Amino acid sequence: MLDPGATRASRQSPSAAWTSHPLAQLTLVRFLGFLREPEAMFWVFVFPILLAAGLGIAFRNRPADVLRITAVSPQLAQALRQEKLLDVAEMPAAAAEEALRNGKVALLAVPAPGGGVVYRYDDTNPEGRAARMLADRAIQRGAGRIDPVSVTDRFLREPGSRYIDFLIPGLLGMNLMGSAIWGMGFAIVDSRRKNLMKRLVATPMPRHYYLLSFLLSRLLMLVVEVGVLLTFGALAFGVPLRGSLADLALLSVLGSLSFSALGLLIASRARTIEAASGLMNAVMMPMWILSGVFFSSQRFPAFAQPIIKALPLTAAIDALRMNMLQGAGMAQLMPQIGVLAAWLIVCFSLALKLFRWR
Amino acid sequence: MTAAPEFALQVRNLRKAYKDVLAVDGLDLAIRAGECFGLLGPNGAGKTTTMEICEGLTDADSGSLEMLGMSWDSDAANLRQRLGIQLQDTQLADKLTVLETVRLFRSFFRAGPTPAEVIALVQLEEKGNARIGNLSGGQKQRLAMACALVGDPDFLFLDEPTTGLDPQARRQLWDLIERFKASGRTILLTTHYMDEAERLCDRIAIMDHGKVIALGTPRELIASIGVEHVVEFSAGSSTAPLDIEPLHRLDGVRDVRRENGSVEMLVTELHRAVPALLDELSRQGAPLTELRTHSASLEDVFVTLTGRHLRDE
Ligand SMILES: Nc1ncnc2c1ncn2[C@@H]1O[C@H](COP(=O)(O)OP(=O)(O)OP(=O)(O)O)[C@@H](O)[C@H]1O
Ligand SMILES: [Mg+2]
Numbered sequence: 001m002l003d004p005g006a007t008r009a010s011r012q013s014p015s016a017a018w019t020s021h022p023l024a025q026l027t028l029v030r031f032l033g034f035l036r037e038p039e040a041m042f043w044v045f046v047f048p049i050l051l052a053a054g055l056g057i058a059f060r061n062r063p064a065d066v067l068r069i070t071a072v073s074p075q076l077a078q079a080l081r082q083e084k085l086l087d088v089a090e091m092p093a094a095a096a097e098e099a100l101r102n103g104k105v106a107l108l109a110v111p112a113p114g115g116g117v118v119y120r121y122d123d124t125n126p127e128g129r130a131a132r133m134l135a136d137r138a139i140q141r142g143a144g145r146i147d148p149v150s151v152t153d154r155f156l157r158e159p160g161s162r163y164i165d166f167l168i169p170g171l172l173g174m175n176l177m178g179s180a181i182w183g184m185g186f187a188i189v190d191s192r193r194k195n196l197m198k199r200l201v202a203t204p205m206p207r208h209y210y211l212l213s214f215l216l217s218r219l220l221m222l223v224v225e226v227g228v229l230l231t232f233g234a235l236a237f238g239v240p241l242r243g244s245l246a247d248l249a250l251l252s253v254l255g256s257l258s259f260s261a262l263g264l265l266i267a268s269r270a271r272t273i274e275a276a277s278g279l280m281n282a283v284m285m286p287m288w289i290l291s292g293v294f295f296s297s298q299r300f301p302a303f304a305q306p307i308i309k310a311l312p313l314t315a316a317i318d319a320l321r322m323n324m325l326q327g328a329g330m331a332q333l334m335p336q337i338g339v340l341a342a343w344l345i346v347c348f349s350l351a352l353k354l355f356r357w358r
Numbered sequence: 359m360t361a362a363p364e365f366a367l368q369v370r371n372l373r374k375a376y377k378d379v380l381a382v383d384g385l386d387l388a389i390r391a392g393e394c395f396g397l398l399g400p401n402g403a404g405k406t407t408t409m410e411i412c413e414g415l416t417d418a419d420s421g422s423l424e425m426l427g428m429s430w431d432s433d434a435a436n437l438r439q440r441l442g443i444q445l446q447d448t449q450l451a452d453k454l455t456v457l458e459t460v461r462l463f464r465s466f467f468r469a470g471p472t473p474a475e476v477i478a479l480v481q482l483e484e485k486g487n488a489r490i491g492n493l494s495g496g497q498k499q500r501l502a503m504a505c506a507l508v509g510d511p512d513f514l515f516l517d518e519p520t521t522g523l524d525p526q527a528r529r530q531l532w533d534l535i536e537r538f539k540a541s542g543r544t545i546l547l548t549t550h551y552m553d554e555a556e557r558l559c560d561r562i563a564i565m566d567h568g569k570v571i572a573l574g575t576p577r578e579l580i581a582s583i584g585v586e587h588v589v590e591f592s593a594g595s596s597t598a599p600l601d602i603e604p605l606h607r608l609d610g611v612r613d614v615r616r617e618n619g620s621v622e623m624l625v626t627e628l629h630r631a632v633p634a635l636l637d638e639l640s641r642q643g644a645p646l647t648e649l650r651t652h653s654a655s656l657e658d659v660f661v662t663l664t665g666r667h668l669r670d671e
Binding site: 020021022024025026028029032033036037191194195196198199201202203204205358 | 509
């Protein structure tokens with residue numbers, strides 16, 4: 001066995017490998033700590049995908065619905081079936097009446113004396129009115145009407161304008177914020193509470209390395225986080241990536257750093273997890289609502305817009321959307337970049353001043 | 359470098375007040391290079407506060423401090439490289455393994471043994487890849503020791519290194535501390551265990567209310583109370599209760615005190631005190647139910663000086 005005295009003779013300088021650099025070690029340890037926390041993994045990687053998949057399916061654009069109607073004579077049914085958007089059932093009069101009353105069909109077509117047709121439907125119901133127009137068009141065309149103006153339909157279903165396209169950048173922004181703030185906040189407060197921070201400060205560890213290691217490990221995870229969500233969006237829903245990927249990466253890094261600085265500030269003095277999580281929620285909650293994650297922030301009144309635009313999450317999401325959906329370049333995103341940079345600088349300087357090292 | 363200074367640590371008139379308590383109250387300490395110095399005292403005496411001021415973790419309100427010929431104001435970075443520190447209550451990260459943790463601490467120091475060597479030193483080789491969360495209390499304490507030794511320190515601070523350990527784990531840690539001491543380096547340690555202090559420490563300071571109330575080698579401290587033996591006994595019954603007043607006047611008895619149910623007599627001459635005690639008991643008609651004696655220990659020094667036990671909770 002080795003002797004503490006013997007090691008003195010074998011004093012050796014640390015190996016030159018970069019892996020034994022304190023910053024590399026601190027970052028590695030942070031990263032491992034995160035990987036070994038299954039709950040954190042779930043919230044950061046799995047949850048956004050589940051959310052995107054759920055919302056993407058709930059709000060997917062369906063092909064226009066086929067309307068169910070009924071006719072009481074075979075001739076009428078035959079004529080109505082020329083219209084593809086109608087699902088025509090032929091029924092005896094009594095059954096047809098009942099189906100209309102129950103809302104099983106939107107419209108009932110009955111032959112009238114003299115070759116006419118009577119449409120029975122609820123005119124306060126949009127489906128009834130749509131069925132009335134479609135049925136009438138089919139009957140008139142079947143009777144030989146020729147439309148004087150030729151028209152073409154072009155449907156708005158292309159990628160980039162659907163709800164899921166709006167949603168993915170929003171979720172990405174929300175995820176950047178959540179993982180940065182929770183990641184920083186809990187890790188820092190936990191190590192302060194367990195006196196681990198004090199123990200590290202008792203070594204020759206340079207203190208700025210400690211803070212830097214949080215930012216670096218954040219960036220390492222960012223690659224995975226952003227990559228997973230965007231790949232999922234692109235593969236499962238064909239969400240477009242119209243802007244430059246390098247710009248997108250830069251925006252994600254900037255956003256993540258700003259949120260990390262905010263997280264650092266939130267965690268700079270708190271001694272208990274409860275105090276820290278209360279603060280974190282108080283900071284994040286307004287942004288979840290105001291910053292346009294799930295619906296456009298334009299819906300809030302005009303007087304609130306300057307404040308909403310100054311929030312870091314609004315800036316991050318707006319910039320991500322403009323990059324991904326409109327292919328905007330960095331020059332067009334300067335206002336958002338400015339907001340994020342300002343938050344980064346202000347929060348980081350404040351956090352350095354306020355940070356409690358024990 | 360010139361010849362090593364005689365004192366590895368010199369503290370003068372140290373003072374530290376928290377909101378409502380004076381934790382350290384004009385403390386002086388001089389710890390010689392190469393000695394193992396023990397700080398003893400009841401809970402709240404100010405031991406940890408003193409240690410942390412010396413470790414540069416807490417700022418004193420006033421007083422001066424010189425360690426290894428340096429001061430915290432001007433040589434903090436150099437000092438840190440030469441100190442090994444174990445804090446009273448640090449929880450290392452549960453999710454990390456022993457090896458990962460030691461590697462991390464090693465990376466902060468310019469020189470020292472390799473992580474594997476330190477782990478071998480504290481006999482945790484088999485646990486190198488175990489998560490800290492799965493270690494026993496004794497193994498965690500040894501890991502804390504490894505983290506303190508990883509920079510090959512010249513001065514080791516140990517704040518209650520064996521509290522909560524079973525006797526065998528304590529003995530293993532004592533071995534480690536003794537080997538460190540044998541290599542000529544300095545240790546400042548706190549403990550609530552008298553046997554630990556008597557075995558490890560060259561000199562001891564007993565603290566109470568932020569002050570040193572006694573200082574010396576264990577032998578000197580015991581001699582200082584002028585008592586060689588302690589007689590503990592139980593006597594009397596509900597019908598014939600014991601009156602301890604006359605015991606004070608017995609031959610060779612220094613002091614008598616009641617001690618939850620039994621009685622403790624501090625005596626200078628056992629061979630005269632015990633027969634005198636037996637005579638007195640039969641005079642009072644109080645039957646003796648229990649009798650024990652032991653040589654005076656640090657515990658008795660402490661009780662004599664403060665009227666309290668070191669481990670009073
Ligand atoms: N951060 C603090 N804030 C306020 N009071 C404190 C703080 N740290 C210690 N104290 C008080 O200072 C006094 C000395 O505490 P200290 O921890 O130094 O005692 P100790 O001798 O190490 O006790 P123990 O044997 O229980 O470890 C106590 O009364 C304690 O309550
Ligand atoms: Mg203490």
